[in-house]
Amino acid sequence: MSEQVEHKEHEHHIVSPLVYLAILVALLVGTALTVWASYVDLGVWNPIIALAIACTKATLVVLFFMHVKYSSRLTKLTIFCGVFLFLTLIGMTLADYISRAWGQW
Amino acid sequence: MDHISPVIWQFLVKWMTNFALFPPEASKIAPQMDALYFFMVLVSLIGLTVVVLLVTAFSILYNKERHPVAEQIEGSTLLEATWTIIPLGLFLVMFVWGALIYFRVFTPPANAMNIYVVGKQWMWKAEHPGGQHEINSLHVPTGRAVQLTLISQDVFHSFSIPAFRVKREAIPGRYTTVWFEATTPGTYHLFCTQYCGTEHSHMIGDIVVLTPEDYKKWLADSTSGASLAQNGERLFASLSCSACHNTRPDARGPSLAGVYGAKLPLTAGGTVTADDAFLREAILNPSQHVTQGYAPIMPTYQGQVSEEGVIALVEYIKNLDSNYRIQQTLNTTELLPESEGTAPAKSPAAKGSGSQGPATQGTVKP
Amino acid sequence: MSTSTIVSLPDQSTARIPKVNYLSKENGLLSWLLTGDHKRIAILYLISLSFFFFIGGALAGLIRLELLTPQTDLMATDTYNKVFTMHGVIMIFFFLVPSVPATLGNFLIPMMIGAKDLALPKINLLSWYLYMAGGLLAIYTMATGGVDTGWTFTTPLSTHYVNTNVLTTGLAAFIAGFSSIFTGLNFIVTIHKMRAPGMTWFKLPLFVWAHYAASVLMVLATPVVAIAIVLVALERTIGIGVFDPTKGGDPLLFQHLFWFYSHPAVYIMILPGMGVISEVISTFSRKRVFGYTAVAFSSVAIAVFGFFVWAHHMFIMGISNYAVLVFSLLTMLVAVPSAIKIFNWSFTLYKGSITFETPMLYAFGFLGLFTIGGLTGVFLGVSGTDIHLTETYFIVAHFHFVMVGGMLMAFLAGIHFWWPKMTGRMYPEKISQMAAVVTFIGFNFTFFPQFILGTLGMPRRYASYPPEFQILNVFSTAGATILGVGYLLPVLYLVWSLKYGAIAGNNPWQATGLEWQTQSPPLTENFAKMPIMDHEVYDYEWLEAQKEKEVASVG
C-alpha cells in the first residue's frame, strides 16, 4: 500500500562526503573514549558505558553509513524487528539464567 | 471358534486383559495430575465435537445440491470474539491449574527423605542415605515423602516414573530434584525418557514400593555396612578436607557444622543458601563461592572426586549437626601421614562466620 | 462421494494444453537446472521433496516394524537409533520445512500477487541447490554409517558421547537452513515489493499472508540454530567449551538456542499449510473466508507469539521455575490464534455451496486432525501435565497429528488443488478421493494409539519396550501400512494424470485467485498482460460477472 507511494517519493538521497567524514571522526572519538573509560574504575557502570558507546557508534553507522536516516519506513521497521528479536533472544534466555539463582519459587 | 486364527485370538485376549488408558495411580500427586488431565481431555473432546459437528452439519445443510448459491458473509466480530475468549479462558484455567501441580511436584516438603540418583550411560544408580546402593531399581516406602536429588555423569538422562506421574531430567554438572509420596505398594516402571545414546531403551528399571515395615526390612537386608554419610566422612578425611575445615581457632576454612541450610555471606557479595547444589559447587568450584572472612585458597576437586563421591561428601556435610563429627574426623586424619594437625582443639565452639546456624534459615528470600 | 462437482472442464474434443507455457518454453535438462522461473524451481522442489519424503517414509516404516514386537529383534538398538534420527532429520529439514513453501509457495506467490517472478530468481535457484546439497549430504551421511543423536542434536551427547557422523548431518541441516532462509527472504521481498497494481495488503489471498508469516520466522529464527550447530561442530572438532559441562559450559544453553529455532520451525511448517486450507475451503464452499482479517492476523499472531514460547520444550530440564511459568503462559496465548483459525474455517462453510472434491476432503481431514493435534499441544504446554507427558509417545503423537495430520494433509490438499494449474491436467477424482479417505483412516490408526501409549508412559526413542505396550504398538504399525498405501496412491495416479488426465482449462474449480485467471499451465511470465487487482479477494460475485461477460462475448 504505502510503499508503492513511498518509493516514488523517496528519491535516492546522496549523503555528502562531509557527513561521512564527520561520522568517521565521531567513531574514532568514540573508540578512544571507550578505551579510556575502560581504564577508569566505575564499578557496575563500566560495562554499561562501554555498551552505551558501542550502541551510539553502531547507531551512527546505521543511520549515516547505511543511509537508514534517509530510507523508507519499511527499512526502519525491518531494523527495529531485528533489534527487537535480538533483544528477545538475549533477554528471555538471560531471564532464565538469572531467575535460576532465585532458587525454587 | 476354530475359524479364528489363533494368533488373532491370542492378540484379542491379550488386548482385553491388558488394555488400559492410563497408568496406575501410585503416588499422592497422581490423582491430582489425572484430575487435570481428564479435565483437559474433556475440554478437548468438547472442542473436537463442536468442530466436527459444525463441519458435518454445514456439509449436510449447505452442500451444493441443497444450497446451490453461496451467500457471501464477511464475518462476525461477535462470533470471532466468542471463539477467542472462550478458548483463551479455558487455556488460562488449565495454565493456572497446571502451574499449581508443577509447583507441587517440584517443591519437596521439608521432612522429605532424600535419595541420590546418579544417571550414567546406561544405568541408574541410587544411593540411599543408609548406604544402600541400587542399580536400575529404587525401593521406597509408602506414606513417606521421598525427594530424589538427580545428577548425570555424562549426558542428559530423564528419570521417569509414569505410575507416580513424575519425571525429571538428570543433567550433567548440576543437581535437580523431584519428590513424590508413594501410596500403593507394588512394582512400577522406571524409564529413562531423554534419549541418551545406544542403549537408551535399556536404561530402565523397577520402582519397588514397599510398606514401611517391608521397607525397614529391605533397608536392613541390603545395608553395605557404612552409611552414605560415613562414606563421606572417610572421603572427607582422605582428601584432607579437615586440614582446613576444622574447629581450631586458626582454621583456614569455615567450620562446616550446621552449615547446611544456612544463609552464607559471600566474599563476592550477596548471600547464598547452602543447599545440595551449593555444596556441590563449593567443592568443585570453590573460588567462586568463598565465604566472607576466608581466603580463596581451597583447591578445586573437579576431576578428583566422582559424582558418587561428591554425593557422599554432601551427605556428610548435611549431617554435620555439631562439630562433634569433625572432631572425630580430625582424629582419623591424624593417622594419615600428611596430616599437619596437632592435638584437636578442645573447644567445641563453632569458628568463623561460616556457620550462621539454621536459625537464620527463616529469612529465605521470597 | 458427491454427485455434484464444480469442475467445469472445457470440451474434451477441442481442448488443448496451451502450446506456449512454462513447461514447453525450453527443453532439456539444462534449461531446468539453470532456470530462474519460480514455477520450474517449484517443480524441481516437488520432485526432490517427494524423493526425500519417501526415504523418510521408508525409515518410518522400519521404525514401526521394529516396534511391532517388544524386543529389539528387527535391528540392533544402535541401528534403530540411527533410523529414527535419520527419519527425523530428513522429514523435518528436507521435507516439512520446505514442503509447502518451496513447492506451492514458490509456484503460487508470484501468481497470486500478480508478479512475473519472485524478486530474486537466482537466489531462488540457489536455495534449491543448497537444499539439494544439504539433502544429498544427509543421504551420504546415512549411507556411510548414519548418525544417532536424534534430530535434536542434544549436547553433550552429540559433542562428546557419540562417534557417528554428527558433523556431516549438522552441516546438512546448516545448509538446508540457509536454503530456507533464502526462500523466506525471497518471499518477504516479493510480497512487499512485487504486488500488482491494486493488490493491497488486504486483498492478498490468505495463502500469501500465511507464507509471509512463515517467511518472517524462517528469516529470523533459522540463523540461531545455524550458530548453535556451528558451536556444536567446533566443540566436536577442536573442543571449545561453550556447551561442555566439564569445561564450565551449560548444555542447557544449546537447548535454548536450538529451540529458539525449532519451536518457531513448527510454525514454519504448519503456517503455509494453514494458507492452503484457507484457499481450499473458500473455493469449495464458494464463499469468502469467514473473517478474512481475523484469519490473516492470526497467522501473524502465531508467527509473533511463536518466538516467545521456545522454552516450553525444557520444562523438566532444569530451567528456572519462573521461566516455566512465563513460557507456559505464553504458550497458552499462542494456542488461541490456531483456535480462531479452526472456527473461522468451520464457519466459512456456513451458507456456502459445498462440494467435496479431493482437496476439500483433505482439508476436512486437516480440520479434524489439526484440532486434535493443537489441543494435545495444550497438554504439553501446561506445565503440570507436561511433566508426565513429555518425552513419551504422547509428544510423538501430538507432533505427528500436527505435522502429518495437519501439514501433510494440507500439502496433499494443495497439490491436488493446484495440480491442474501446475500441469494443465486433472487428477482422477474418484481414486484420489479414495486415497484421501484411506490416508485419514490409516493416519488415525497409526497415531491415535500413540496418545494412549504416551499416557501410559511409554518413552519415545525406545527400540524395545515392556510387553504390555505391544497391543497398541501393533495397532500403530498396522495403521502405518494403511497410511503407506494412502501416500503411494497419489504418486501413482498423479504421474498417470500427467499423460492421461483430463485437460483442466484455466479455472476448473471456479476459484477467484489471480493464479486461476490465466492459462494452465501458465506462461513463463505468468500473465499475458500485467493484472490489475480491481476487485476484492475471494470475490465470487466478481467471478460470476466475469463468466457472464465471457459467455456474452463468445456468444
Added chain:
Amino acid sequence: MSDSPVIADGALDATAHEHPSYLRHHFESVEQQADATNFAMWLFLLTEVMFFGGLFTAYLIYRNWYYPSFVAASHQLSIPLGGFNTLLLITSSFTMAMGVWCAETRRKSGLVLCLILTFILGLGFLGVKTVEYSEKFEKHHVPSYHYSLNSFLNPDSDEAAKAAGDKPLPLDVARHTEVYFSLYFAMTGMHALHMIIGIGILGFMIFRAQAGAYTSGHVTFVENFGLYWHFVDIIWIFLFPLLYLISRH
C-alpha cells in the same frame, strides 16, 4: 465491484519504453528492482544479526557466571592491537561509504580507489588478527585438549598478565578462562569469516568497477555490499569493548 477485466491493457507502458540492460525482466522499473534488492539485503543482515545473537547470548551468560575468569582472560588480549584493528575497520567503513558515494556520483576512479583502500584496510585487519591468533596459538590459549592455564596460574611468567597486574587465579577460576577463549575464537572467528567473504567480494568488485560496471547509474550492488561491510564493522564495534575492554582498571 467493477466489471473491468483483470488483465489490464496499458499496464505494459512501463516496459514499453526503453529500459537499461541491468533491469531484470520481472521487474517493472529500476526503482522497484533497487528497492527490492536493498530490502532483501536488509533482511539478510537481519539473519546475520540473529546469527551473532546466539553468540552474544552465550557471551553474556558466561560473563555473568565467570566474571573473574573473563577479566583475567581478557587481559591476554592486546588493546593496542585491538584498538588499531578497530581503527582500521572504522576507516574501511568510511572508505566504503565514500565508495558508494563515488558510485552514486559516477566517479569511476574515485570508486576504484575507495574499493582498493577498503580492500587493503580489510586485509590489514585480518593481518593483525592473524598476529593475535598466532600469539594465542603459541601460548596454548586456543581451547582444545592442549589448552594451557599457565598464564593464569602463574601470571608472573606471562607478560600480558604481569602488565595487567593479575594475581594468580585459583585452578577452578583459571579453568573457566577456556570458556572465554571459546567464545573469543567463536565470535572473532565468525567475524573474520565474514571479513574474508567480504574481501573476496571486494576483489571481484574492484575489477568490475574498473570496467565501469557501477558508475553508469546501477549502484545497487555497491550499495548492498556497503551495507554488508558496515554490518561487519558494527559487529566489531560491539566485539571490541566486550572482549578486549573488560575491567582494565
